[in-house]
Amino acid sequence: MTIAFGFLTGMVLVSALGVVISRNVVHSALFMSGSFLGISGFFVMLNAPALAAFQVLIYVGAVTVVILFGIMFTQRPQARRYRTIINRQFWAGLLVATGVGAFLSYVLWIEDWSSTAPGNGPREVSQLGRDLLGVSPGSEIFTLLYQVVSVLLLVAIVAAIVVSRRKVGAGVDRGVEE
């Protein structure tokens, strides 16, 4: 377990850093999918194999592809120097992010977790399904949350179509024009 944990930690953190400091946007997207794969490995270690499968399907599959489409539609060839991709707050941002990470890590580290033990996750997929539908005791709130999320996904689909649609008679798409 420790070897797997070390490997996945390195994969997740190196890929996450790669997203931020990579000069090529496509490389950022690929680093992002590597980071999501590492997270799904953590989910397997944490007794949530069904969630790991969702993670691979939705993040590594769908979100990465959608983002690659976005990159394909919006990128112009440009000089890829750090001055053009990173704004003036580089060191201030690093300071703030380091502070946030150090503070969170400190708080989580000094807390007493001695009463916890691994192995409480819903390893059975049927258990996860009952939790999501709010059937199992203690999870009744998910009856509501599940339907709210369903409506939200429908609204998001409609909104994405409406926002990104070209107006009727607006002529050639300006991004494709030249």
Next chain:
Amino acid sequence: MPSQVQGVLDALVASPPLQAYLIVGAIMFAIGAWGVLVRRNAVVIFMCVELMINGVNLTLVAFADFLPNAGGLGVSYAVLVLAIAAAEIAVGLAIVLAVFRSRRTVNVDEVTSMRG
């Protein structure tokens, strides 16, 4: 000597404590926040927001596995977060495409028409 070898083997087989997962999630959140703060490309900012969401998801699932009275419900919350993140990325990229179509740029420092 065999006892030391056995100790090393035990340490390698033992499952990591809860703090380890939580700190990985926290560091991932911090890296994502750094990216949101310093990058100029709107698409890369979306990727960094996804990194932050994944750090929080890892924390949720770790708590669901380790806390005895949580009943594993954190995994269900993580599924909901996954769905909301997918919706967010769809709408966000649609907005980025609309902005690019009208302004020819996705650089967030150049889209300043709402600056007071």
